[in-house]
Amino acid sequence: MRALVLDRPGTCDTLRLADLPTPEPGPGQVRVEVEACGLNPSDYQRAAYGIPEWEWPAVLGLDVVGTVDAVGEGVTSVKAGQRVAFHGDIRARGGFAEYALADVMVLARVPDGLTPESAAAVPSAGLTAYQAVVRRLHVGNDDCVLVTGGAGGVGGFAVQLAALAGARVIATEAAHNADHVKALGAGAVIDFRTEDITARVRELTGGRGVDAVVDTIGSESATANLGLLVHGGGLAAIAGRPDLSVVPPFGMAPSVHEIALGAAYTVGDGRVRTQLSTMLTDLLTLLADKRIAPMLSRTVSLEEVPAALVELSGRGVRGKIVYVRG
Incomplete structure (x- = not known):
């Protein structure tokens, strides 16, 4: 099969096209003929340092959509010809190729009509x-939620899901992306380059603060935003843990949630991996019903993936870039 491969840890401009053996599904696995694969920060991050379990040359690409081509021993829940999507195992060869393997437990059916x-x-x-x-913050009607990096992939979906739940959403983002983030559901957008985030959140909430924070930036940002939570509020850390020492014990009593999606494979069990299927099924249903948007920025060919990943590493991309097989 044709694949985009990484010969050794390095930058994504070192990726090259190659021919690899078509993989055979083992027990509990399916082989998927790849139709599309999303690009993510995890791709260039993993390329830089490598994964100990990788078979070299490695193949990146975690977010696969395609048609089941073959099934392994014991697989009865899906059949060849069915269209599926999955978030892959960071240790395995991924979707920047013509075929990819997946654990049957993590598969979600792609609704009819969804590209x-x-x-x-x-x-x-x-x-x-x-x-x-x-799952973690249980955002609901009348909550006020702060989302940092609202034009990014995680931030953009967080804005949409929080707004869909009935929450008031405040997002941080550069001024040129403000209209885009408001269209996703944010009621207010704070320009992190020119405005004091803490002061603006206090102003926008009448001094109250927020019920929940989704922090996509890093530890320093998460730590600063802890102080914006109301009593009993919660923070979900996507890119780095906050320093809890800045919050006096047994006072505002925040809950802090670390999100580590890939660990569903590395330290999770079958029940945890099955939840990847359940959650993705919910998301694809929302997408098919047009209740959330995919925030698709553009599509690229397999040859264009390396340059697109280098661009993505600059952290200036709005929304999502997806490889589509020609």
């Missing part, structure tokens, strides 16, 4: 946001 590129925009970013907003 491969739209479905492939969802898994990594959408599942991370879903875990944060729905």
